[in-house]
Amino acid sequence: MMFYFRTAIAYFELLRPLNGLIAFGSVFLGAIFASGSFVSSTLIVAVSAFLVLSAGNTINDFCDYQIDAINKPTRPIPSGYVQRQHALGLSLVLLLIGLSLGVSTGDIYAIIIVTIVSMTLLLYAVWLKKIPLIGNVAIGILTGLTFIAGGVTVKSIKGTMVPAAFAFLFTTAREIIKDIEDIEGDVAQETGTIPVRWGEHIAAVVASAFMLTLILFSLIPYVLGMYSWLYLIVVVVGVDLVLIFLLAKLWCDMSKESCAKIQQWMKLDIFVGLFAFYLGSLS
Amino acid sequence: MMFYFRTAIAYFELLRPLNGLIAFGSVFLGAIFASGSFVSSTLIVAVSAFLVLSAGNTINDFCDYQIDAINKPTRPIPSGYVQRQHALGLSLVLLLIGLSLGVSTGDIYAIIIVTIVSMTLLLYAVWLKKIPLIGNVAIGILTGLTFIAGGVTVKSIKGTMVPAAFAFLFTTAREIIKDIEDIEGDVAQETGTIPVRWGEHIAAVVASAFMLTLILFSLIPYVLGMYSWLYLIVVVVGVDLVLIFLLAKLWCDMSKESCAKIQQWMKLDIFVGLFAFYLGSLS
Structure with a gap:
């Protein structure tokens, strides 16, 4: 049984x-x-x-x-x-x-x-x-x-392009930070992740580039008038500010534990971003 | 700096x-x-x-x-x-x-x-x-x-009572499983969690009771006609089935690692449940 x-x-x-x-x-x-x-x-x-x-x-x-x-x-x-x-x-x-x-x-x-x-x-x-x-x-x-x-x-598909681009940038950045987290085991297995092949600093640079692009990108839909002020409030407080602090955390501490925390935060924070799109399209 | x-x-x-x-x-x-x-x-x-x-x-x-x-x-x-x-x-x-x-x-x-x-x-x-x-x-x-x-x-507040009850049952069960996960450190600190005071088996029984109540409860809103068939599909496949397997996992293995996984699954699965309410109210 x-x-x-x-x-x-x-x-x-x-x-x-x-x-x-x-x-x-x-x-x-x-x-x-x-x-x-x-x-x-x-x-x-x-x-x-x-x-x-x-x-x-x-x-x-x-x-x-x-x-x-x-x-x-x-x-x-x-x-x-x-x-x-x-x-x-x-x-x-x-x-x-x-x-x-x-x-x-x-x-x-x-x-x-x-x-x-x-x-x-x-x-x-x-x-x-x-x-x-x-x-x-x-x-x-x-x-x-x-x-x-x-x-x-x-x-x-018009209304889906912005959330799709947002999800793309967010997920790619998060996957790279997960690779930094897993570097020890991955080095032993000779897997082909960025931190294993090019080192964790380059991995952090690439992940940061995706996160910074995401922060800049997150403002564009508001500027273009696609979503309301509520989108802007939630995305700036709930996503951009969180990403800035996660970026700071990443550069202060690239240990396994730190990257584990960062990628777990990002996993939940994607929902905050999607919620911002939803709220912003309502009002 | x-x-x-x-x-x-x-x-x-x-x-x-x-x-x-x-x-x-x-x-x-x-x-x-x-x-x-x-x-x-x-x-x-x-x-x-x-x-x-x-x-x-x-x-x-x-x-x-x-x-x-x-x-x-x-x-x-x-x-x-x-x-x-x-x-x-x-x-x-x-x-x-x-x-x-x-x-x-x-x-x-x-x-x-x-x-x-x-x-x-x-x-x-x-x-x-x-x-x-x-x-x-x-x-x-x-x-x-x-x-x-x-x-x-x-x-x-009529439409909020069912999601509120769902969130209550889900969160309480998850908090108890988190307590089983943290038992080692908590025993040392003499904290007042269920597993520390009454043992992890009683904690698992109480958590299971909340989860089983949640599974039964999740069917009632459909039976009462509050939400559509789409709610039923998503809640049964996405929540109830997941909870049943998490229950089985809990009873097969109450180790720290197992409970950590279970409570992390539950953290994300709450969103699936809320999404079921939302979809079910749309159609």
Whole structure:
């Protein structure tokens, strides 16, 4: 009984469903940002995003089983609860269902996006993540694309471009800081992150560049009159000020503990930013 | 220069502004859940919630300086970047401004809520947190109250009661699991958490009771016709299923690492639940 429980938990952890749920939510947010509402194909694309991302996470564990056996021995495959070939099979089934759902919308843009996302996730697992910066940027682009996919379902992507760009900059910066956090284990495994290949100072410079770009970028939608003063208040206090202090923290202390804190702050702070877009579009 | 930077970061960390921002957002969400929109007094109450919670966090560090000196030596006060009496002064100033803003709305319910919240935060710092369960429940109630406060600003609290109850159950359960995570340090400091006083198994039973109540509770709003089928889908897949697996994980493994993961999952999963309420009220 206990074994089946643990196996079920292992499959659950293999999919990393919380990431999938965030993608699911981002598709809906995209539709809501674009049109204030959503349609039935929004749900279909959201489920498709959930499944395709789950497939991507699973195939990533399939590829990384040797590294994980050393770095993360409690992950589903190295712990022995999920057989490696079962993970591959599950991943392909999830990918197929996810792709089919995307295609079933009949919308050419939705089909293009779901195909790009699927191929990028596969490429990421086997190759892109080994290239410094490119791997981080790939994850950033995929995160931004989910908002645009939501806009596609309501035939309007105009309102999704700014949140997508915001999510891209935020996620890319956060992924690089996560790489600084993980540098010890990654050096041992010779992975291809920026801090491993180019050193943590260059990684901090690149992450800072994305964060500073984000701070400047966050002001533009207000200046252009796309969002109200409430957007400006929340984004300046809740995002820009937080990012400035996180930047200061990063440069004062690049230790594992410090970077862990910074990236966790950023994970929650993305929601503050999205909330700013939402509030700013309401009033 | 570096010193001033670090001091500024220390003051920032003292306030725990991310918690404050979540309270700020919860007030707005309360108004949006209640009426689909917000008014100028929503912003005033949201800023008040931010300031009062920042005051509460600051006074908590003021009270805990001896415990933190051992458990969390990098916190602002034990690290020496913030003097203890300055933290007390800052806390009182923040509380005064926060209370004044709440009173300035002229709404009797807003005034009652901001007064209750302020007094509870003070009581929590000096006393409530030492009583097993009561401390956790206090934090849960305060979290729920922010949604109701948002409803008060738009003169309608009906739509806020269910999200408030949901946030209460979720937060209380999460706080108890955080206590299991922190048991080692807390035992040494003789703090008054459930796992320290009654053992981690009873703590897990109490946390599980809150989580199971939450799962059952999450179905009621759909059965009563308050939210659409989309609420049901998202809450069952995104919250209930996640909670069931987290429950299984908790009972398979109550180690510090396992509880840390569980409470971090819950922190993000609360957003999924709130998103379910929002989506369910749209369609």
